[in-house]
């Protein structure tokens with residue numbers, strides 16, 4: 001997985017963890033709020049009923065005590081009345097201290113004033129000097145007490161109403177909060193699922209799909225290599241068997257050539273036989289190279305050194321005038337190579353390039369600095385390029401380009417590119433190409449760049 005994909009994945013996992021955390025927090029908060037609501041509802045419901053009920057009860061007790069006192073004028077009853085009234089007074093004080101809500105506070109203050117009026121009216125009953133029993137005057141005074149008591153009852157009822165109202169408001173608020181929480185949780189879960197889906201897609205695209213592709217490629221490569229190994233062993237055996245008789249045929253032909261030197265027709269025949277033997281030898285050589293590639297003897301050289309050698313070697317041998325061989329100046333890079341093997345690859349590429357040019361054309365050699373993935377990591381590389389202005393490679397040939405023994409030429413062996421690719425791979429590099437049918441092809445030998453050797457030990461360019 002590359003670093004961009006790793007970063008994408010890390011960010012996504014972070015986002016999922018954040019979303020999951022938020023959703024969990026939302027759920028936990030909603031449970032807490034529901035529990036709080038339950039507790040508050042029970043407490044406030046009971047509280048509001050109890051408040052009004054308790055007030056009525058206490059008032060009722062006081063009313064009874066006052067009536068009893070009026071009837072009997074017993075000082076003990078009056079003391080009881082006073083004790084009850086101071087308790088109720090204290091209770092009102094406590095409620096004022098407990099309810100800071102302005103409306104309730106106002107109501108309790110009204111209650112306090114009305115209660116003071118009630119006590120004043122009750123005090124008149126005690127101080128009127130009337131005998132025991134309910135006289136007309138006492139009755140009038142009791143009626144006055146009753147009126148103030150009624151007022152107090154009204155205020156008590158208002159208190160209960162106010163509590164219910166507050167409760168309704170609290171419920172509406174709680175419902176609103178719960179609805180919001182529900183929406184939040186729903187969005188959270190949907191987002192979480194979406195993020196998980198995206199993670200799945202990215203995992204598949206960046207991790208599983210490339211792995212699958214690599215696996216399929218490795219299987220194909222393994223199968224191909226197995227086939228090649230069998231083919232190589234067979235080919236090497238045959239090539240070896242052909243080489244010995246070929247050497248003796250060549251020796252006999254040489255002697256024969258001497259003997260018939262005076263006969264022009266026979267000399268022409270021996271010439272043809274000799275060139276065909278040369279071709280056979282090249283095929284045998286190619287097959288042996290393919291079957292038993294030699295181990296490269298590595299040495300650090302300037303990357304353009306093998307190009308210059310090949311340029312000197314082949315410049316003149318290419319069909320004079322038809323194909324022009326050129327070399328371009330490039331950056332000073334160093335590579336660790338077996339110069340003879342890399343030159344063999346270059347000769348092959350130049351020969352193919354020249355053969356792909358129908359009529360006039362040009363083959364250019366150059367070194368280019370680049371970056372490429374070698375053994376799974378990006379490295380600085382030198383690319384030794386062979387560019388031609390030939391016919392390009394048609395798609396049907398591209399499919400089989402590196403297949404051994406695949407050739408489109410009458411006299412080709414189809415081993416050039418297979419051997420070249422194998423040699424470059426043995427150098428830890430790769431053979432790449434770009435082609436444009438009708439315009440030309442560029443083959444590139446990609447080699448890892450190495451540090452320049454200490455002065456004096458580097459091989460200077462030819």
Ligand code: ADP
Nearest residue numbers: 352353356392407408412413414415416417441
């Ligand atoms: P050979 O040269 O013996 O045919 P190679 O393995 O070198 O074997 O090449 C295989 C085939 O690839 C060639 O027959 C040719 O069709 C194609 N080819 C190679 N190089 C080029 C090129 N530069 N331009 C067009 N076709 C090419």
